[in-house]
Amino acid sequence: MLSSVKTLAIKMELDFDDTIPGLLSSFPCLETLDILKEESSDEYDSDSDIWDEKNSLSCLDHLKTVTMKGFSGDQSDVELLKYLVVCGKALWRITLLCSESITEKFVEIQRRELCIEKRASSDLELVFLSDTESNSHLWAWNEFHDSSLDSMMES
Numbered sequence: 001m002l003s004s005v006k007t008l009a010i011k012m013e014l015d016f017d018d019t020i021p022g023l024l025s026s027f028p029c030l031e032t033l034d035i036l037k038e039e040s041s042d043e044y045d046s047d048s049d050i051w052d053e054k055n056s057l058s059c060l061d062h063l064k065t066v067t068m069k070g071f072s073g074d075q076s077d078v079e080l081l082k083y084l085v086v087c088g089k090a091l092w093r094i095t096l097l098c099s100e101s102i103t104e105k106f107v108e109i110q111r112r113e114l115c116i117e118k119r120a121s122s123d124l125e126l127v128f129l130s131d132t133e134s135n136s137h138l139w140a141w142n143e144f145h146d147s148s149l150d151s152m153m154e155s
Contacts, residue, residue: 003029011036014076029062031090037070037077060087060120069131071096073106078113089120095127102128 005027014020014037024030066084071077084091100106107128116126 002027006030007032007034009034009036011038013038014080020080031062031064033063033066035066035068035070037068039070060084060089060091062090063088064090065093065095066091067095067097069097070099072099073110073113078110082114085114085116085119085124087120088124091119091121092123093125093127095129097129097131099131102130 006029008027008030010020010023010033012019012035014035024033063084066081066088068077068081081094081096084094096110098106110128111126114126116124
């Protein structure tokens with residue numbers, strides 16, 4: 001367990017195994033989660049229960065912001081984000097950098113799919129940006145690291 005890590009950036013396929021829950025459970029004090037979604041070749045398993053609300057992860061008590069680049073509204077995106085919306089007690093912003101064009105209808109559908117009315121945090125804000133609008137807000141994935149680890153190495 002890495003309790004000093006507050007920011008985590010991951011680049012991965014959103015598969016329906018327990019990779020992401022296992023990864024998140026390793027960071028109990030996580031406050032910021034940035035996801036660069038890669039296209040998955042696997043089909044969604046509708047019987048999957050990895051995002052069962054009863055199995056809330058301890059990091060969800062601290063997680064404040066989530067950003068997902070490559071959001072398309074497919075089942076893998078929705079299941080992960082719905083879980084975070086419903087269980088994220090401290091969550092105040094989810095930013096979705098969409099690969100599709102954003103219309104009012106798209107936003108309405110996604111808000112319904114993500115069960116925003118069942119959110120655990122009354123302060124939660126859901127922000128939709130298109131990839132073309134968001135270029136100035138993107139982070140450099142190869143530059144992300146936990147600076148608290150640097151100070152530990154110097155000691």
